[in-house]
Structures are given as structure tokens and as C-alpha cells.
Amino acid sequence: MTCVAQFWNEENGSATVEWVVMTAASVAMGLAVMSYVSEGVENLSNDVRSALSGFEIMTSFDQWDDFRAQQAAEAAAAASEDAESQ
Structure with missing residues (x-):
């Protein structure tokens, strides 16, 4: 073969x-x-x-405290707007 x-x-x-x-x-x-x-x-x-x-990425606890205060103020403002609209 x-x-x-x-x-x-x-x-x-x-x-x-x-x-x-x-x-x-x-x-x-x-x-x-x-x-x-x-x-x-x-x-x-x-x-x-x-x-x-x-x-925004927070790099210190001071920024975190400021952020929480800002968020609380915004939540309070939104709650007062809801109360006024009702």
C-alpha cells in the first residue's frame, strides 16, 4: 500500500x-x-x-454628616410640601 x-x-x-x-x-x-x-x-x-x-463618593465622616443633614432637610421640606398640598 x-x-x-x-x-x-x-x-x-x-x-x-x-x-x-x-x-x-x-x-x-x-x-x-x-x-x-x-x-x-x-x-x-x-x-x-x-x-x-x-x-459623589464621600471620603470622610465630616462629609457624611453634612450629607445626612442635607438629606434630612430635603426630606423635611418634601414632607411639609405634602402636608400643605393636602
């Missing part, structure tokens, strides 16, 4: 070829999904960034 015929009839490498084809198909499917959803993910991340950009 010639080397070419022996190579053609050998089945040891066929599983490797199948795995290569399946892996390439999986990668192609992943790229297709990524291209399909990338715009939506980018828009969502921009929305999250703009929503979180107004938050």
Missing part, C-alpha cells in the same frame, strides 16, 4: 479535524452574537455611566 492510500484510510486524525471544525463554528457563532449585541451593550453602558456620573 502506498503512503497516500495508507494516509487516506487512516482514521486517527479525523476526530481532530472534527474538533477543529466545531471549534471554528463556535468561535464564528460567538463573533456573530457579539456583533449583534455590541451596540445594545454599548448603549446600556453609556446609560449607566451617565446615571452614575452625578454621584
Whole structure:
């Protein structure tokens, strides 16, 4: 038997070829999904960034006390507006 015929009839490498084809198909499917959803993910991340950009991170307890006092004043003002509207 010639080397070419022996190579053609050998089945040891066929599983490797199948795995290569399946892996390439999986990668192609992943790229297709990524291209399909990338715009939506980018828009969502921009929305999250703009929503979180107004938050201030407090770095000391003094700032926290000032913040709580401000929040209490705003809550009292909102409660008095609700009382007046009723």
C-alpha cells in the first residue's frame, strides 16, 4: 500500500479535524452574537455611566454628616410640601 492510500484510510486524525471544525463554528457563532449585541451593550453602558456620573463618593465622616443633614432637610421640606398640598 502506498503512503497516500495508507494516509487516506487512516482514521486517527479525523476526530481532530472534527474538533477543529466545531471549534471554528463556535468561535464564528460567538463573533456573530457579539456583533449583534455590541451596540445594545454599548448603549446600556453609556446609560449607566451617565446615571452614575452625578454621584459623589464621600471620603470622610465630616462629609457624611453634612450629607445626612442635607438629606434630612430635603426630606423635611418634601414632607411639609405634602402636608400643605393636602
